[in-house]
Amino acid sequence: MYSFALSTADDPANATAAHVQDPHLAFIARGTDLIGLIKDRATLPERLLDINHLPDMARIEALPDGGLQIGSLAHMSDVAADMEVRRRFPVIAEALLFAASGQLGNMATIGGNIMQRTRCAYFRDEDESPRRPGSGCSALNGLNRNHAIFGWSDACVATNPSDLAVALAALDALVIVRGPTGQRSIQFTEFHRLPGSAPERDNVLERGDLILAIEVPTRAEGRGSYYLKVCDRQSYEFALVSVAVAVAADDRRIRSARPALGGIAHKPWRLTASVSALRGASLDDSDALKSAIAKSFADAFKIELAQRAAVRALQTAGARA
């Protein structure tokens, strides 16, 4: 039978040191993802270090400059309910509210949310062989309806399930990390990685790294921000496609806009190629907005073109049969 040892961290420096020394140790906060992964046998840590009692890591601070600092141990529900979060960055509150049921939101932490692992059915399967690094991607020619359309590799086509991550990528947030050599900030867009040939590594954290907080810088676009989630089911479901966007506008004309997509890649996908075309576009001109967004999907027209061409070829060939 699988068993693990549980101990409690009282100091971030000790927690970091223990994580570096012991490759079979995992941090645990509220465990809403980790316990599920253990039940699925997707990960089997020998030792768990409970970080819930580390001091000052659950605070939600509205910074005087208009930004926000969210401790990694803050609960999703508390952040979503915070009036300053809702006023300054509604996209964050909305992403959290659409992410989980009330029960989960009351348990799960912000740090744990951005650390959650993919929901790929093969990754979570009791059979561990598809998870073994180097085993290839079972979803590539299998159940992949909800998998990546950007940034995937032959080794993995899975998507990142976090709604919050899409919002934080759109807002250019920072992840504040304490590691073996001290504290550092990681750009949110650089935090998650694409699968390449090492899909088992979801993010750029190294052994000993402990997420202390998320910092959201002040920006003109924050207040005009929104999270849209499209799912097979209205509630309590992962995204097929989601959009986090922050817009600054004058008289319904975009001054600047920062869109990011979720549900389509191994990490939140920023539509950087659309940013300059969106500048100056009217919010009432759907065609202009569509063509600006299409700049981030340069070759997407081929999907429709290929299907129509295939139908026409079938009919032409069939007429000769």
Next chain:
Amino acid sequence: MGFCTSGQIMSAVAVIEEAKAGWPSAAAEDVRKPFVLGDLSKIEIRERMSGNLCRCACYPNIVDAIAEAAERN
């Protein structure tokens, strides 16, 4: 019957408490606005209770009961 009831009641009590505390839900039209208990519509109740399954499908009565309890608050 009744297997889900304890969980439904626990969640229902929390739903009303959270609504009284001004917490929004995914059913909110605009999260920037404060939420008050009077905003706890049946759509709100359904969203806030989602994840609690009842295999007898007694959902309409559960939602009605929560709405009635919220009104008495």
